[in-house]
Amino acid sequence: MINQLISLSLKNRYLVLLVSIGLFAWGVYAVRENPIDAIPDLSENQVIVFTEWQGRSPQIMEDQVTYPLVSNLQGIPKVKAIRATSMFGMSFVYVVFDGKADVYWARSRVLERLNYAQRLLPQGIIPTLGPDGTGVGHILWYTLDAKGIDLGEQRALQDWYVKLGLQTVPGVSEVASFGGFEKQYQVNIDPHKLNYYNIPLSQVLKAVKSNNNDVGGRKFEMNGTGYIVRGLGYIKSLQDVENIAIGTIKTIPVRVKDVATVQMGGDLRLGIFDQNGDGEAVGGIVVMRYGENADKVIHAVKDKMADIQKGFPPGVKFKIAYDRSELIESAIGSVRHTLIEEMITVSIIVILFLLSFKSALSIIIQIPITIAASFILLNAFGISSNIMSLTGIALAIGVIVDNGIVMVENSHRNLSIAQEKEGHDDSRKN
Template identity: 65%
Template sequence: MVHRIIEWSLRNRFIVLLLAAGLSVWGFVSVRNNPIDAIPDLSENQVIVFTEWMGRGPQLIEDQITYPLVTNLQGLPNVKYVRANSMFGMSFIYIIFEEDVDIYWARERVLERMSTISQSLPQGVSPQLGPDGTGVGHILWYTLDAPDLDLGEQRAIQDWYVKFALQNVKGVSEIASFGGFQKQYQITVNPNKLLYYDLAVNNVIAAVRANNNESGGRKFEMSDIGYVINTTGYLESVEEIENIPVTTRQGIAIRVADVATVQMSGETRLGIFDQNGEGERVGGIVVMRYGENADAVIQRVKAKMIETTKGLPPGVKFDIIYDRGALIQESIDSIKHTLIEEMIVVSLIVIVFLFHWRSALSIIIQIPITIAASFILLNAFGISSNIMSLTGIALAIGVIVDNGIIMSENAYKHLSERYAQWEQQQKIEKS
């Protein structure tokens, strides 16, 4: 079989050269289209379900949230196993699917099952899916350099402007904010005053919730003009909350201010984010979507940052503290230099040892064609260009050259034997 292939190739050199050229072009196109990353993605094919129930202990979270969710999610198709973790106020569930399962199909199945088990959870608890990213999806971290703004104002800019701008970038799954203070109205109830007025905490909560609402009305026509009537009742200041009536005693309204203290403050934090020992910072983490090109996504995010900077307050700018793009570029440049050096060294060795330019040329041509063709297989199997895959290609150059040298020496040996036989036959005929 091998002899027939060699014989056919020798008889159809033009077709072989044409196929090699086509394979090379296809390979170089695949090189440009292959996704680039610094590290291979070895994370499992998983979907994360996150549930928040603040103020509850881990055991209560385990009994009323984690256990019901785990027992119901275990019956999903193509699930390998389900992991869970319960902590103070939060529950994390990791559903691990088979490797060949599409991640978005898996997310749909999880959403369908969650819609049927929400009734078994405590009131007000709503499980939600994690971002459609992987364990190595954190491609860029940034902070806001805003020396003239306090942490609450910086977090407001991050949550209500920067986050929404960057989240629209193609390939970005989520912008996770960190640091600073999330502004909120805090009502500190005085238990002695509640006892004096014969009230409970639930009365205060119900009064605030009922007054923080917007009610629709109807269309009212007058003088052939239609008016839409509605009531805007959203709370917008501390004074409005203080003046909310909780109940009445002898025709006198008992307000929130009579039983509690209202203030604007930040949400309770479990830690801080300090940068280089220079103080707290506010920023975000860019999470890449599953299966995207990390290098391309980073470039698009940076371009969007330049555009977003125009809308920031004066003196506020981005400070990138982790950029995988730099690591990707350094890794790719290092592998490129290694490949080029290997190709040069191998070419010189082949020329020196074989000392036959046609044999050396046939071996040297194999190196770029084989490397370019390998990227066709990388794209076919969804493997990115990273340190591991490119190092494997660099190591394979030695095997490529060895095969070429062996075949060339074998061909040269057989040709020499045939030539010796031909010379001997010529001598016999002359004699």
């Protein structure tokens, strides 16, 4: 079989050369398309279901939210395990699928089952799916360098400007905000005043909710011009909340300010974010979508950040806290340097031992062709270019050239034997 293959290759040299060039070109294309990351993604193929119910104890969350979800999510095809945890006001359910299951197929199956399970949950409680990222999807952390701006304004800038802009970058699954204060209108009700005016708390809640809304009207024409009538009722200031009527006493309206104090404050926080001991900071975590090219996504996010920064208030700028592209480029550069060193070392050794540049060239050509072709297999099996896979390729260079060295050395030996035999026959004839 081997003899026939060698004979066929010798008879069709140009065809072999054409196939080699085509394989190398395909490999180069595979190198450009292969995802690049610093470390391999070994996280489980899972879908996270998150449910929030403010103010409820972990036991209530477990009994009324977590247990109904877990019991109804069982039976989904290709599910390997279901794990769950309940905490104050929050419930997490982790649905782990087989490694061969497509992540977006898995998310659609979970979402399909949630539509049925939601009827078993308390009214108004809606479970949501977590981002379509993995445990190693945190590719970039940043903070806002905004001296002179309070934490509430910084968090509003992050949530309503920066976050919305970065989420439009291809390959970004989520931008999670951290730090600062989430601004909110806070109504502190005095129960004694409620009792004095004989107004229940539910009536105050309903009045505040219903008065923070726009209402539609109709269109009418006057003098050939059409006008649209609508009621503007969204809250824009503290005074708007204070002047909301919650009841009447002898035709005299009772307003929110009569039974409560209204202020602008921050939402309840369970922790703070401190950077290098310099005080609190506000920023975000960029989560990469499953299976994306980390290096490509990071550079796209940085380009978007440069555009977003043009709309910042004076003196505000981004400050990178963690950038995985530095680790990626360092790891890839180290492995690339090792590959070049090994190729040069192997070439020198082959030339010294065989004393033939042409023979050495036939062996050296194998290295880039084989390495390029290996990326075709990496793409086929969904393996990214990371420090593990590239190190394996670097270690395999010796094995790559062993085949060529043995064949070329054996060819040189047979040629030498044939030449000696031919010289011996010529001397005998003389």
